[in-house]
Amino acid sequence: MQINVELVTIGNELLSGNTTDTNSAWLSQQLNLIGLQVSRITSVPDIKKDILSILAESENRADIIIMTGGLGPTSDDITKPALCEFFNTKLVFRAEIFTHIESLLFKKQLKINEYNKMQAEVPESALVLHNDLGTAAGLWFEKNNKFFISLPGVPFEMKGLFINKVAPKFQELFSLQAVYSKTIITHGSFEAQLAETLKDFEDEMPENMMLAYLPSPGIIRLRLVTTGDDLEELKAEVKGQINKLQELIPEYIIGFNEDTLEEIIGKILMDRGQSLSVAESCTGGKIASLITGVAGSSKYFKGGIIAYSNEIKTDQLAIEKSLLENFGAVSKQVVENMAINSRLLFNTDYSISVSGIAGPSGGTKEKPVGTTWIAVSSKSATNSHEFRFGDNRERNITRASITALNLLRKLLTEPG
Amino acid sequence: MQINVELVTIGNELLSGNTTDTNSAWLSQQLNLIGLQVSRITSVPDIKKDILSILAESENRADIIIMTGGLGPTSDDITKPALCEFFNTKLVFRAEIFTHIESLLFKKQLKINEYNKMQAEVPESALVLHNDLGTAAGLWFEKNNKFFISLPGVPFEMKGLFINKVAPKFQELFSLQAVYSKTIITHGSFEAQLAETLKDFEDEMPENMMLAYLPSPGIIRLRLVTTGDDLEELKAEVKGQINKLQELIPEYIIGFNEDTLEEIIGKILMDRGQSLSVAESCTGGKIASLITGVAGSSKYFKGGIIAYSNEIKTDQLAIEKSLLENFGAVSKQVVENMAINSRLLFNTDYSISVSGIAGPSGGTKEKPVGTTWIAVSSKSATNSHEFRFGDNRERNITRASITALNLLRKLLTEPG
Numbered sequence: 107m108q109i110n111v112e113l114v115t116i117g118n119e120l121l122s123g124n125t126t127d128t129n130s131a132w133l134s135q136q137l138n139l140i141g142l143q144v145s146r147i148t149s150v151p152d153i154k155k156d157i158l159s160i161l162a163e164s165e166n167r168a169d170i171i172i173m174t175g176g177l178g179p180t181s182d183d184i185t186k187p188a189l190c191e192f193f194n195t196k197l198v199f200r201a202e203i204f205t206h207i208e209s210l211l212f213k214k215q216l217k218i219n220e221y222n223k224m225q226a227e228v229p230e231s232a233l234v235l236h237n238d239l240g241t242a243a244g245l246w247f248e249k250n251n252k253f254f255i256s257l258p259g260v261p262f263e264m265k266g267l268f269i270n271k272v273a274p275k276f277q278e279l280f281s282l283q284a285v286y287s288k289t290i291i292t293h294g295s296f297e298a299q300l301a302e303t304l305k306d307f308e309d310e311m312p313e314n315m316m317l318a319y320l321p322s323p324g325i326i327r328l329r330l331v332t333t334g335d336d337l338e339e340l341k342a343e344v345k346g347q348i349n350k351l352q353e354l355i356p357e358y359i360i361g362f363n364e365d366t367l368e369e370i371i372g373k374i375l376m377d378r379g380q381s382l383s384v385a386e387s388c389t390g391g392k393i394a395s396l397i398t399g400v401a402g403s404s405k406y407f408k409g410g411i412i413a414y415s416n417e418i419k420t421d422q423l424a425i426e427k428s429l430l431e432n433f434g435a436v437s438k439q440v441v442e443n444m445a446i447n448s449r450l451l452f453n454t455d456y457s458i459s460v461s462g463i464a465g466p467s468g469g470t471k472e473k474p475v476g477t478t479w480i481a482v483s484s485k486s487a488t489n490s491h492e493f494r495f496g497d498n499r500e501r502n503i504t505r506a507s508i509t510a511l512n513l514l515r516k517l518l519t520e521p522g
Numbered sequence: 523m524q525i526n527v528e529l530v531t532i533g534n535e536l537l538s539g540n541t542t543d544t545n546s547a548w549l550s551q552q553l554n555l556i557g558l559q560v561s562r563i564t565s566v567p568d569i570k571k572d573i574l575s576i577l578a579e580s581e582n583r584a585d586i587i588i589m590t591g592g593l594g595p596t597s598d599d600i601t602k603p604a605l606c607e608f609f610n611t612k613l614v615f616r617a618e619i620f621t622h623i624e625s626l627l628f629k630k631q632l633k634i635n636e637y638n639k640m641q642a643e644v645p646e647s648a649l650v651l652h653n654d655l656g657t658a659a660g661l662w663f664e665k666n667n668k669f670f671i672s673l674p675g676v677p678f679e680m681k682g683l684f685i686n687k688v689a690p691k692f693q694e695l696f697s698l699q700a701v702y703s704k705t706i707i708t709h710g711s712f713e714a715q716l717a718e719t720l721k722d723f724e725d726e727m728p729e730n731m732m733l734a735y736l737p738s739p740g741i742i743r744l745r746l747v748t749t750g751d752d753l754e755e756l757k758a759e760v761k762g763q764i765n766k767l768q769e770l771i772p773e774y775i776i777g778f779n780e781d782t783l784e785e786i787i788g789k790i791l792m793d794r795g796q797s798l799s800v801a802e803s804c805t806g807g808k809i810a811s812l813i814t815g816v817a818g819s820s821k822y823f824k825g826g827i828i829a830y831s832n833e834i835k836t837d838q839l840a841i842e843k844s845l846l847e848n849f850g851a852v853s854k855q856v857v858e859n860m861a862i863n864s865r866l867l868f869n870t871d872y873s874i875s876v877s878g879i880a881g882p883s884g885g886t887k888e889k890p891v892g893t894t895w896i897a898v899s900s901k902s903a904t905n906s907h908e909f910r911f912g913d914n915r916e917r918n919i920t921r922a923s924i925t926a927l928n929l930l931r932k933l934l935t936e937p938g
Contacts, residue, residue, distance in 0.1 A: 121560045123550030124734050127543060130565070134539030144537045147565040298595040298637040308597065318534050319596050320541060321676070329540060390814025391807030394828045398806025401882050401915055409830035412810045418825040418868060452834060466817050494631060499817055
């Protein structure tokens with residue numbers, strides 16, 4: 107049995123763009139985890155007729171309709187009157203909700219007002235989902251074997267209600283099919299190139315499996331999703347496909363699921379008790395910022411130099427003036443010396459250095475904007491590579507940073 | 523004339539929750555700015571029949587339908603075949619798109635493949651919107667005086683096409699009511715506090731004007747939007763309101779519109795021909811990264827030290843060991859010395875230093891997680907302040923960085 111789920115997010119702020127709808131993505135992921143698939147997401151404003159029409163439309167297509175938003179205490183929150191009209195019921199006062207609201211406000215040392223009182227009124231035919239975390243109760247309706255759930259729009263209240271009240275009821279009501287997914291993180295290729303390499307792989311995939319390409323600057327995620335009766339079988343199936351991918355594109359795979367390069371590197375260094383420093387020119391602190399974004403990074407990251415000016419390159423990093431004059435700051439010679447000197451100066455096991463032309467100005471015919479030299483250095487080896495990124499400053503900085511972290515990952519995981 | 527706009531975002535990743543739909547909020551804001559209001563947003567998967575049904579439904583309700591996504595080079599991208607079916611047309615090869623794709627790939631030193639070639643095929647009846655920033659062309663269709671626009675899902679490509687191609691066409695086609703908006707950027711207050719201070723201001727605002735609060739870590743943007751017949755009148759109206767705000771909350775206003783602190787600081791330093799360096803501990807390169815995100819920052823930013831370990835603080839920044847032992851790394855004494863030594867070492871006019879406990883570990887009873895000392899230094903003054911941010915590492919780093927930049931802004935703009 108295919109169960110169709112639609113999400114309806116309600117709120118003027120979503121249609122004006124003042125608020126990004128993050129509830130939908132969260133709910134979709136959570137529904138996936140219990141074997142339910144969202145087939146459509148609709149955002150409508152706090153206008154009664156718009157809410158009524160999307161409910162009528164969704165009812166024709168879906169078995170489950172989950173709404174968020176419009177349950178707040180202010181006059182623009184119109185979801186409850188709309189639900190009353192849709193289900194032909196009326197608002198009734200629920201003493202237990204009122205008591206809960208009183209106690210919540212008491213904790214915040216606030217006095218209850220008329221607006222709060224109205225939050226204790228709910229549609230008579232609704233089953234009330236008690237909201238521990240806020241004043242707006244969740245509502246559960248059934249009509250012709252279809253389920254309508256109305257949740258508050260505040261993300262942490264919505265999440266609490268979904269996890270504790272809604273998901274368990276779904277699992278009880280439906281004997282749901284199992285879903286399993288795993289994300290493969292790749293770096294160093296492009297969507298079209300990967301798609302070509304993986305054409306046969308995709309053609310040969312089991313029918314119950316899907317592959318999605320999720321590109322972002324410097325990183326392409328490949329997501330395998332599979333559905334079936336037996337979770338263990340699905341896991342084995344995905345594992346088999348991942349083994350295939352590791353044979354097809356080993357050079358591009360850098361991790362799985364939520365891994366980031368900075369976390370992968372951090373784990374290796376932490377396990378080995380080794381240390382890292384950086385010498386950044388065009389990335390201007392971005393690499394250090396990514397590394398130190400990871401909790402616990404002070405265990406392996408000592409710090410570094412942002413050598414944005416040539417003066418700092420010579421005075422603090424001891425790069426010989428003749429190298430800068432003969433080869434330029436964006437050169438193999440300078441970037442390798444930056445890495446080696448950083449490693450020695452900060453007394454670390456590894457170092458990363460970058461020197462490039464982020465743009466928009468500073469490019470020449472031989473070294474156009476985007477030209478970037480990156481080096482990684484250990485006690486036994488110093489590797490450097492030249493890259494030509496694009497002409498967008500922000501993306502050049504991001505791509506140089508991710509590429510540098512990946513070169514370090516490769517150096518750390520090299521045999522020998 | 524009321525013009526109805528609907529957005530349709532297409533992609534399995536939106537329905538699985540792997541990707542949050544940020545395109546819709548951005549488009550809604552941009553449409554607002556040219557006087558158009560979005561009445562519904564729908565996300566559908568990369569399934570032809572789903573795309574066809576939402577197009578048929580939207581056509582009945584809206585005058586303009588803007589789609590994003592599904593134009594990529596891989597087999598799951600199904601938007602173009604769906605559009606061909608909907609508009610009863612066929613895919614044709616466009617040599618000028620192919621040439622553009624070739625030149626884009628050539629710049630990245632990549633060879634063109636079958637998938638890239640397919641991106642040069644577009645529905646015959648579509649007007650092609652040339653995409654400078656990527657390989658997927660935008661498409662513009664007209665049918666019974668309704669407009670259908672299909673844009674790539676990659677945000678920066680979609681944004682480029684919307685700003686440069688779509689918005690100007692809308693402004694030309696419709697005689698839109700003038701809309702004028704200005705954003706006031708504030709730092710140092712909280713949403714509820716600002717809302718209370720500005721209650722009377724809001725009540726007295728002209729009826730055609732709206733005020734929105736747009737909070738993000740460390741920064742609250744106040745957006746004034748006004749609509750009317752005469753743009754010059756609207757500008758004068760907004761100017762009057764901003765004058766009022768400058769009297770009501772002068773201490774919180776740090777800039778306008780898209781200004782960022784790092785740009786404001788950059789402009790001042792650039793104009794004066796002065797220079798800046800940083801010494802970062804807990805912010806780990808974030809401040810330098812923000813500063814160097816600004817094009818042209820090499821004119822005034824020389825670089826700095828990421829002194830994540832105490833060893834680097836003593837060895838490279840010449841912080842006396844006794845200071846670290848007696849007061850700790852997170853102290854007025856250490857952070858002021860970091861700023862002064864950074865300024866002297868790198869020979870700059872100004873410097874910023876930060877030392878704090880970003881968390882989640884490292885806190886003590888006296889100095890809990892979030893405790894942060896920030897100093898700014900010039901040749902004539904060194905100011906330092908202690909802050910207690912929260913318990914979230916990521917937000918602590920962001921707030922410390924923004925607060926540090928704002929302290930420098932204040933030092934730069936101080937009289938005398």
